[in-house]
Amino acid sequence: MYKAFFNLTDNPFSISPNPKYLYMSERHAEALTHLLYGLRDGGGFVLLTGEVGTGKTTVSRCLRQQLPEDTDLAFILNPALSTEDMLASICDAFHLTYPQPVSLKALFDTLHHFLLQNHQAGRRTLLVIDEAQHLMPEVLEQLRLLTNMETDDAKLLQIVLIGQPELQQLLRQPLLRQLAQRITARYHLLPLDLNDVDSYVRFRMQVAGSLQPVFTPSAIRALHRLSGGIPRVINLICERALLGAYAAGCERINDKLLAQAAYEATGVRDEGSTRSVLSFSLVGVLMLAAGWFGWQQWGVLPQPPVKKVSVPVTLPPDANLLKHFDRVIAEADYEDQAMQQLYRVWGFEAAIDEASCDAAQRVNLSCVQEFGTLDDLLKLNYPAVVHLTEEDGREIYAVVLHVADGQADLLLGSERWQVSVEWLNKVWGQGYTFLWQLPESGHTVISKRSGVADVRWLEAAVSQALRLPVRNKVSRFDAQLTDKVRQFQKQEGLVEDGVAGEQTLLRLVIRSQKAVPRLNGRIPAQQTVSNSDEIENTGGDS
Structure with missing residues (x-):
């Protein structure tokens, strides 16, 4: 119409695939480069993940177009199969005949024979599995056994796994650690x-x-x-x-x-x-x-239940609570999971393999890794991922959400717990990572070369920090603004260069009144996992 x-x-926006509308963004091109490198390196597995609709199919289509002519390709679109059915589907995709009645050994032998013949003929064999997050662990293990077939310098079969972020979690299972170690290239496609x-x-x-x-x-x-x-x-x-x-x-x-x-x-x-x-x-x-759409809704969202446990100062009245706390502690040993929770505190949903400092600037945040005490963190007044070490040597990664009145609210895994500051200081491991919000432009330096928007942001921030009048129509980084920046830097013990670098911007943001997550203010946390038979729910107030 x-x-x-x-x-x-x-129709320019039909969701049906059409080659003439193929748009390769810089990220898609980077993903393709990673996959091609992994295949040329001769490794067994290459991994591509991304959210629904981010263009994984686009990348896989381009990958197929750039494969050498001496490559035999099989493409599996529905991997929700048993081990036997998967091997049969691979044989069918390569147009192989196999003995009847079908058995796992017969299918494996058929594929082994085909791969040897292909290699002797100077051809490469590639298997691409889409929607790989639906693969069962035992099927993935069988695929790994297929890649055991190799010569001195190359694998007889290379496999590309394409799937949603859940595939990353699937491959973290201890059962699949050998497969995970054979992934020679991986890329997570961002929007x-x-x-x-x-x-x-x-x-x-x-x-x-x-x-x-x-x-x-x-x-x-x-x-x-x-x-x-x-x-x-x-x-x-x-x-x-x-x-x-x-x-x-x-x-x-x-x-x-x-x-x-x-x-x-x-x-x-x-x-x-x-x-x-x-x-x-x-x-x-x-x-x-x-409840994770953005920080503009803070203060409106209901507070999740808090589990209180006074470890190790006194034994909690409920022994089940302590047992549950120990179970949670045992599972809080992944830093990327804690970083994923920290991004959620700021209102962003990060894939597990993107929950790192490297991704922060893409959402207008800056990520800082520091060594210091809990008191140092309290001066910054930002939630942070902290590295804790218990007396028995167990290492824990948690998010410190709120500290007040000798108590600290922590996110351990997906649950929110309240512990004593005394216990937190005992297990404190010095290292912590926090996020802070950059100016609207996302720039980490504001100087005489900066645009009007950055200059006006700096004028407002430094004037408010110094309790001076804000000039509303300032359009350039003039001498008066330079003097204000130097005055603020002197007050903060920073190098007085008159340039608003990352440390200066951080101090300005810390002293601002903007509604961002703070350690001295309530922060909506991810909904906790609770069991009324085991956990003492105390409501939103602690």
């Missing part, structure tokens, strides 16, 4: 950033015949925010936006029209947040249900 109205020759969303929309519109921009810059920003940068969701929203603009007789699509289209296409309303997420579900409903 809208094609003639916008002078289009085709598109704002610039890529703009380029993606322009590219598809131009391929469909559009000569003029239809989506305004404000619409692109709203699209990035509401889609989470996921191409499939972008297509859904843009398709509905074009239809809505046609119905309204609008030749340009602005942010209001785009927001309405997003609501109609996905059910997600625009709350006005300016933050993106590391990974977003297809319609964002899961994050909303869990």
Whole structure:
């Protein structure tokens, strides 16, 4: 209906795969490079993960197009199979005949013979498994045994596993540690950033015949925010936006029209947040249900139950509580899981292999790793991942959420516990990692070369910190602003260079009154796992 109205020759946002609409963002190209490197390296397994709709199929299609001509390829689309059925499906994909009645040994021998023949003929054999998060552990172990077949310099079979983030968790199981060690290349595909969303929309519109921009810059920003940068969701929203603009007789699509289209296409309303997420579900409903949409809702969300345990100062009145605490402690030994929880405290849902300092700047945060005491952390006043060591040598990673009145709220795994500060100091391991919010531009340095927005942000922040009047229309990093920065740096014991570097910006943000997570304020934590028969629930107040 809208094609003639916008002078289009085709539907630019159809979710059906069409090679002419293939857009390779920088991240997709990087993912492809990682996969090709892993295959050329001769390893057994290569891994590609990403949220639903981020473009894993796009990357796999490009991978197949760039394979050498001497490669035999099998592609498995439905891996939810038993071990025997999986081997049979692989044989079928390679057009191999196998003895009847079917047995595991016969299938394995058939594949072994085929792989040897292929290698002797100078050919390579590649198996690609999509939706690999549905693979059963015993099937994955059988696949690992297939990759045991090798020569002195190469594997007879290489396997590419493509799946959602749950695949990363699956491969962390102790049973699959040998397979995990054989992954020679892995890449987690993140959603598109704002610039890529703009380029993606322009590219598809131009391929469909559009000569003029239809989506305004404000619409692109709203699209990035509401889609989470996921191409499939972008297509859904843009398709509905074009239809809505046609119905309204609008030749340009602005942010209001785009927001309405997003609501109609996905059910997600625009709350006005300016933050993106590391990974977003297809319609964002899961994050909303869990209370993780953004920090603008803080203070509104209900407080989850807190489990109080006074270890090791006094024995809790409930022995079951102590046993449960010990079980939780035993499972809190992964730093990436604790970092994932810290991102959730800030309102972002990070995939487990992206829950690191490296990903922070993508969501306008900065990540700092420090060594110091609990008192040092309290001066910073930010929630942090802390490395704790118990008397028996067990190492624990927890998120310190709140400290007051001799008590500290911790996130251990997915549960929230209240412990004594005395116990926390005893097991303190010195190291901690915290996040803080960068200026709107995401820049970590503001100097004379910075833009007007950064300069005005700095003028407001440093003036408020020094209790001086804020100049509302300052447009450049002038001598007066330089003097204010130096005065603040002197007050904080920093190098007085008049340039707002990362340490200066951090101190300014710490002293601001912005509603961000603080150790001295209540922070909504992820909903806790509780069992009324074992856990003493004390409600939201501690």
